[in-house]
Amino acid sequence: MTQAVAQQHPISLYLKVWGVLFVLSAMSYMVDFYQLQGALRWTLILLFMALKAGLIVAVFMHVVWERLAVKLLLFVPTLAIVIFVAMMAIEGDYTFFNRLASFLSV
Known part of the structure; x- marks a missing residue:
C-alpha cells in the first residue's frame, strides 16, 4: 500500500x-x-x-x-472573456462616435 x-x-x-x-x-x-x-x-x-x-x-x-492543464482550464476562458469584452467596448465606441458624427452633421 x-x-x-x-x-x-x-x-x-x-x-x-x-x-x-x-x-x-x-x-x-x-x-x-x-x-x-x-x-x-x-x-x-x-x-x-x-x-x-x-x-x-x-x-x-x-x-x-497545479498541472498545466488545470492552469489552462482556469485562464484560457477568462482571457477569452476579457478579449471579447474589449472587442465589444471598441465596437460600442465606434458605433457611438459614428452616430454622434451623423447627428451633428445633419
Whole structure:
C-alpha cells in the first residue's frame, strides 16, 4: 500500500506573500491619500487589484503547483472573456462616435 505524500510549503513563503499583499494594499490606499485623479488613478487601482488577485490565486489557492492543464482550464476562458469584452467596448465606441458624427452633421 502506497501513501500519498502531501507537499509542504514553508511558512516563510506565505508570510512573504502576505507582506507583498500588505505593501500592494498600502500602495492602493496611497492612490487615494495623494488624491490622484483621472486615468492614472484608475490604472493604478486596477493594476494593484490585479496583482493582489493574482498573488492570492497563485499562492493561497495553490494554482502555482497545479498541472498545466488545470492552469489552462482556469485562464484560457477568462482571457477569452476579457478579449471579447474589449472587442465589444471598441465596437460600442465606434458605433457611438459614428452616430454622434451623423447627428451633428445633419
